[in-house]
Amino acid sequence: MISQIKVTSSKRNQFIDITSEIEAFVKEIKEGVVTCFVPHTTAGITINEGADPSVQADMLRKLEELVPHSGEYKHAEGNADAHIKASLMGSSVQIIVKNGKLQLGTWQSIFFCEFDGPRVRKVLIRAS
Amino acid sequence: MISQIKVTSSKRNQFIDITSEIEAFVKEIKEGVVTCFVPHTTAGITINEGADPSVQADMLRKLEELVPHSGEYKHAEGNADAHIKASLMGSSVQIIVKNGKLQLGTWQSIFFCEFDGPRVRKVLIRAS
Amino acid sequence: MISQIKVTSSKRNQFIDITSEIEAFVKEIKEGVVTCFVPHTTAGITINEGADPSVQADMLRKLEELVPHSGEYKHAEGNADAHIKASLMGSSVQIIVKNGKLQLGTWQSIFFCEFDGPRVRKVLIRAS
Numbered sequence: 001m002i003s004q005i006k007v008t009s010s011k012r013n014q015f016i017d018i019t020s021e022i023e024a025f026v027k028e029i030k031e032g033v034v035t036c037f038v039p040h041t042t043a044g045i046t047i048n049e050g051a052d053p054s055v056q057a058d059m060l061r062k063l064e065e066l067v068p069h070s071g072e073y074k075h076a077e078g079n080a081d082a083h084i085k086a087s088l089m090g091s092s093v094q095i096i097v098k099n100g101k102l103q104l105g106t107w108q109s110i111f112f113c114e115f116d117g118p119r120v121r122k123v124l125i126r127a128s
Numbered sequence: 129m130i131s132q133i134k135v136t137s138s139k140r141n142q143f144i145d146i147t148s149e150i151e152a153f154v155k156e157i158k159e160g161v162v163t164c165f166v167p168h169t170t171a172g173i174t175i176n177e178g179a180d181p182s183v184q185a186d187m188l189r190k191l192e193e194l195v196p197h198s199g200e201y202k203h204a205e206g207n208a209d210a211h212i213k214a215s216l217m218g219s220s221v222q223i224i225v226k227n228g229k230l231q232l233g234t235w236q237s238i239f240f241c242e243f244d245g246p247r248v249r250k251v252l253i254r255a256s
Numbered sequence: 257m258i259s260q261i262k263v264t265s266s267k268r269n270q271f272i273d274i275t276s277e278i279e280a281f282v283k284e285i286k287e288g289v290v291t292c293f294v295p296h297t298t299a300g301i302t303i304n305e306g307a308d309p310s311v312q313a314d315m316l317r318k319l320e321e322l323v324p325h326s327g328e329y330k331h332a333e334g335n336a337d338a339h340i341k342a343s344l345m346g347s348s349v350q351i352i353v354k355n356g357k358l359q360l361g362t363w364q365s366i367f368f369c370e371f372d373g374p375r376v377r378k379v380l381i382r383a384s
Contacts, residue, residue: 002159002226031258033256033291033384035161035222039233041177047347048339049297054330055339062323062340067190074182083176083183084190091175091236092222094291094348096382098258103380105295108347124231126224128161128256128289128384130287130354161384163289163350167361169305195318202310211304211311212318219303219364220350252359254352256289256384 003125009117013064013085015046015056016112018123019102025125027100034102037092037124042082042116044089045123050109063088063115082115089113097127131253137245141192141213143174143184144240146251147230153253155228162230165220165252170210170244172217173251178237191216191243210243217241225255259381265373269320269341271302271312272368274379275358281381283356290358293348293380298338298372300345301379306365319344319371338371345369353383 005021018036026034038045049055063085073080093110096103104110112123133149146164154162166173177183191213201208221238224231232238240251261277274292282290294301305311319341329336349366352359360366368379 002224002231031382033382035224037222037224037231039231039236041175041183041233041235046343047297048343052331052333054332055297055336058329058331058336059340059343061328066194066322072189073186075180075186076182077180080183080186084187087174087176087187088216088344090218090346094222094293094350096258096291096293096380103258103293103295105297107297108295124224126159126161130352130359163352165350165352165359167359167364169303169311169361169363194322200317201314203308203314204310205308208311208314212315215302215304215315216344218346222350252352254287254289 005123007112007121009114009119012117013060014114014117017050017109018112019109022110023102026097026102029097029100029127032097032127034095034097034127035092039124040121042079042086043121044086044113045093046089046111046113047093047108049107051107079116085115133251135240135249137242137247140245141188142242142245145178145237146240147237150238151230154225154230157225157228157255160225160255162223162225162255163220167252168249170207170214171249172214172241173221174217174239174241175221175236177235179235207244213243261379263368263377265370265375268373269316270370270373273306273365274368275365278366279358282353282358285353285356285383288353288383290351290353290383291348295380296377298335298342299377300342300369301349302345302367302369303349303364305363307363335372341371
């Protein structure tokens with residue numbers, strides 16, 4: 001079964017915790033691997049600490065330092081940095097599932113990574 | 129079923145769009161997740177915008193800026209940068225498939241990322 | 257079946273080759289894709305060259321240069337860099353399996369990427 005969740009960002013660069021939506025999707029799955037796929041080219045997805053929001057802030061600041069919004073880019077739409085950041089984070093994550101639970105570590109959350117918001121986005125989900 | 133596609137690069141650093149080859153592989157699959165795996169250590173794979181080639185150019189230029197070909201590397205083969213770029217992009221991508229179609233976003237293409245070409249390379253493909 | 261391996265790091269930043277443990281896990285699998293997942297937020301996983309240890313050294317040095325341990329981070333635990341490095345490498349790898357063998361390239365090894373050691377860590381494994 002393929003499912004889809006909607007993600008609404010409110011800033012240009014923003015990490016949005018989507019763990020609970022993915023948890024809801026896997027609750028009937030006895031054992032498997034769930035793939036969460038971002039069908040966008042200026043957003044990515046990653047797994048990292050969800051407890052302290054400073055971690056997300058540090059990550060966004062470092063990505064902006066390495067790949068600044070303003071720079072010598074050829075792409076004329078003004079969001080070349082967002083494309084590059086998206087590939088650095090990646091377009092999908094895979095999480096192992098057991099007895100309806102994501103086998104995440106204690107501190108792990110799943111983050112949608114917006115790099116060209118605010119926008120309405122989606123994430124596709126499927127278990128194998 | 130495991131399949132394999134051949135990729136021939138013509139430059140040292142080059143993104144090569146392999147979307148149509150992966151599309152051909154999945155056309156009999158009703159529903160699943162396809163894994164595309166690069167069995168090389170100086171090449172990677174990523175999903176990003178395929179419409180404007182400037183995006184690929186910007187990505188390659190930024191990767192070269194962050195990880196220059198010439199630098200203080202210990203690896204004696206002269207391609208340490210290619211190894212590092214490969215890990216930043218990653219060795220595989222996963223795409224959800226439905227009714228024989230890759231569930232990619234409108235602007236997404238699958239790119240083989242050559243960082244030590246020109247070479248003849250391969251990508252392994254399997255659906256789960 | 258889900259399995260788990262234990263990884264013990266001895267340095268703050270360290271790549272640890274876990275290929276043989278993953279090989280052992282897949283030896284009864286006729287065909288599939290194995291997912292190796294790191295349930296930590298200051299460690300990642302990547303596939304790269306295992307023959308020359310200089311490649312690992314170059315990769316760690318470059319990651320440290322791009323994301324230094326000491327920097328202007330908000331996260332108060334002193335390991336913000338480790339979180340960022342973890343997301344740059346990623347939390348999982350997928351490898352295609354055939355006749356009990358990982359379909360890795362000649363030079364590829366699977367590396368657990370420690371960025372906040374020394375610690376005792378784990379990697380979860382499942383084949384689809």
